[in-house]
Amino acid sequence: MIEVEHLTKRYGAFTAIEDVSFSVPKGHVLGFIGPNGAGKTTTMRVLTGFLPATEGRAVVAGFDVFEDPVEVKRRVGYLPETPPLYRELTVGEYLRFCAELRELPRADRLRRVGEVMERVGLRGWERRVLGTLSKGYRQRVGLAQALLHNPPVLILDEPTSGLDPAQNVGVRELIAGLAGDHTIILSTHILPEVEALCAQVVLINKGKIAAAGTMEAVRAQAAPAYFRVSLDAPGVEPAAVARAVGALAEVKVVQPEGEGLRVEAEPGVDPRPAIASMAVGRGWGVRGLERTIPTLEEAFLSIVGREGA
Amino acid sequence: MTATFAILKRELLTYFVSPLAYVFLGVFLFLAGVFFYLGIALTGEASLRVMLGNVSISLMFVLPMLTMRHFAEEQKTGTFEMLMTSPVSPVAILVGKWLASLTLCLVMLLGTGLFVAILAYYGDPDWGVVATSYLGLLLTCGVFCAGGLFASSLTDDQVAAGMGGIVLLMPLWLVGSASSLVGEEWQARLDHLALLPHLRSFTKGVIDTADIAYFALLTFGFLFLTFRTLESRRWR
Ligand SMILES: Nc1ncnc2c1ncn2[C@@H]1O[C@H](COP(=O)(O)OP(=O)(O)O)[C@@H](O)[C@H]1O
Numbered sequence: 001m002i003e004v005e006h007l008t009k010r011y012g013a014f015t016a017i018e019d020v021s022f023s024v025p026k027g028h029v030l031g032f033i034g035p036n037g038a039g040k041t042t043t044m045r046v047l048t049g050f051l052p053a054t055e056g057r058a059v060v061a062g063f064d065v066f067e068d069p070v071e072v073k074r075r076v077g078y079l080p081e082t083p084p085l086y087r088e089l090t091v092g093e094y095l096r097f098c099a100e101l102r103e104l105p106r107a108d109r110l111r112r113v114g115e116v117m118e119r120v121g122l123r124g125w126e127r128r129v130l131g132t133l134s135k136g137y138r139q140r141v142g143l144a145q146a147l148l149h150n151p152p153v154l155i156l157d158e159p160t161s162g163l164d165p166a167q168n169v170g171v172r173e174l175i176a177g178l179a180g181d182h183t184i185i186l187s188t189h190i191l192p193e194v195e196a197l198c199a200q201v202v203l204i205n206k207g208k209i210a211a212a213g214t215m216e217a218v219r220a221q222a223a224p225a226y227f228r229v230s231l232d233a234p235g236v237e238p239a240a241v242a243r244a245v246g247a248l249a250e251v252k253v254v255q256p257e258g259e260g261l262r263v264e265a266e267p268g269v270d271p272r273p274a275i276a277s278m279a280v281g282r283g284w285g286v287r288g289l290e291r292t293i294p295t296l297e298e299a300f301l302s303i304v305g306r307e308g309a
Numbered sequence: 310m311t312a313t314f315a316i317l318k319r320e321l322l323t324y325f326v327s328p329l330a331y332v333f334l335g336v337f338l339f340l341a342g343v344f345f346y347l348g349i350a351l352t353g354e355a356s357l358r359v360m361l362g363n364v365s366i367s368l369m370f371v372l373p374m375l376t377m378r379h380f381a382e383e384q385k386t387g388t389f390e391m392l393m394t395s396p397v398s399p400v401a402i403l404v405g406k407w408l409a410s411l412t413l414c415l416v417m418l419l420g421t422g423l424f425v426a427i428l429a430y431y432g433d434p435d436w437g438v439v440a441t442s443y444l445g446l447l448l449t450c451g452v453f454c455a456g457g458l459f460a461s462s463l464t465d466d467q468v469a470a471g472m473g474g475i476v477l478l479m480p481l482w483l484v485g486s487a488s489s490l491v492g493e494e495w496q497a498r499l500d501h502l503a504l505l506p507h508l509r510s511f512t513k514g515v516i517d518t519a520d521i522a523y524f525a526l527l528t529f530g531f532l533f534l535t536f537r538t539l540e541s542r543r544w545r
């Protein structure tokens with residue numbers, strides 16, 4: 001549904017994004033993450049036809065963004081980083097204006113405006129003046145605007161920035177409900193949100209793609225999986241237990257962690273059977289042996305580096 | 310067409326829900342009233358000629374203030390991003406905005422109908438001249454609004470856009486009174502470029518295609534420059 005190939009965008013001499021490629025299959029939600037200034041907004045502006053790219057190609061909903069921008073714009077709903085609102089208009093006036101811009105047939109406009117207001121939780125807010133709305137409600141109006149023409153593709157630039165936790169959950173549920181019918185690119189700083197919503201992740205840093213793929217792949221790529229081991233060895237020093245585990249061929253690194261041990265192995269190697277049989281052989285009990293995949297947050301920090309985050 | 314009309318409606322809504330339109334109408338009608346009174350008091354002639362000439366100069370200062378927000382504010386608040394990512398052509402956006410400011414001009418000019426009514430009560434105005442004068446003024450408004458829009462497209466700072474618009478339009482007035490600098494012979498040539506000589510034939514009741522072409526060309530030129538600016542802004 002969205003194909004991005006070798007996209008580069010320079011502002012004068014400054015390269016904002018360089019050689020960015022990724023694709024999003026129909027109905028999927030792509031989490032687009034990276035530190036501030038990484039180039040997320042720039043990429044989204046190119047995909048929506050707002051900015052031309054310096055090099056590269058992008059196909060959205062079957063049309064080339066640079067050759068058929070109008071056809072792409074008809075099929076994309078876009079929520080920019082700051083909701084694009086006219087402060088002096090009411091919610092109803094604004095959404096009806098957007099419906100006209102979006103070429104909705106006259107007969108459908110009012111009905112659609114009512115539907116999207118219902119969907120984003122703006123029922124009864126029609127006569128409120130946009131300039132007086134709180135951040136959360138502005139964001140909802142921005143989302144309503146993006147959904148009006150029921151576009152197959154949604155591009156949402158930080159839809160939850162500045163919202164309180166309850167509003168966050170609301171927006172998250174809304175997006176989860178939209179997935180499947182819509183192909184979505186979602187940029188955000190809230191990584192648990194990406195973990196909850198997105199099967200695919202693109203991590204961009206300093207204008208370049210640092211990691212991309214399924215959620216598991218990105219998490220594993222950033223930091224290898226490790227194992228939490230907890231053995232019950234009465235009368236044996238913890239250091240001796242660690243040495244016994246470390247002596248196994250399958251184990252690479254052992255570190256004490258809390259009550260137990262943190263064990264790392266070569267990628268693709270699972271040391272748990274070896275640890276279990278060694279423990280059983282010595283008459284030790286096994287309290288726990290679990291494989292732990294780093295969180296997206298850990299992956300993010302290990303790739304971007306703590307100073308960049 | 311739908312999009313142009315949608316933009317036009319939205320702009321008019323913005324004018325009239327904020328104090329903006331009313332302030333402009335008030336200021337403009339006050340200035341026009343002063344010129345009307347002075348025109349009659351100084352010349353003793355019951356005509357609109359003096360008022361309309363002076364009104365056109367005040368429009369040069371007032372209209373860029375009216376149009377300054379059109380693009381500057383949209384760039385600043387981000388609504389421009391929404392307009393440009395909707396399937397609407399920049400031309401439709403541009404024309405919608407221009408028509409909106411022209412509609413407000415029309416309302417302002419209708420307001421000066423009061424002065425015409427006063428003239429008609431005391432004297433016997435030539436209605437043909439009144440009609441051509443207003444046509445001339447409306448064409449002038451078209452040029453000024455287009456110039457103001459161009460200035461607004463150049464920056465996201467409203468005040469800069471307003472000032473820039475005035476500076477942009479001033480030469481159209483100044484080249485008409487440069488004879489002390491360039492001599493009479495050159496002034497006669499410069500008069501072709503100046504706005505007032507073209508407006509003057511309208512206020513004499515004459516409709517000349519050359520004058521209409523002058524206003525049309527300037528309006529189109531400014532709108533075209535605005536279009537190019539909107540397109541090229543995105544390349545920066
Ligand atoms: N119009 C512009 N002109 C020049 N530089 C820009 C412009 N817009 C963004 N940038 C720069 O491009 C980089 C990427 O910005 P952006 O795409 O907004 O990042 P993100 O959305 O990931 O925070 C930043 O360093 C930013 O300063």
Ligand SMILES: [Mg+2]
Nearest residue numbers: 040041042081
């Ligand atoms: Mg951004």
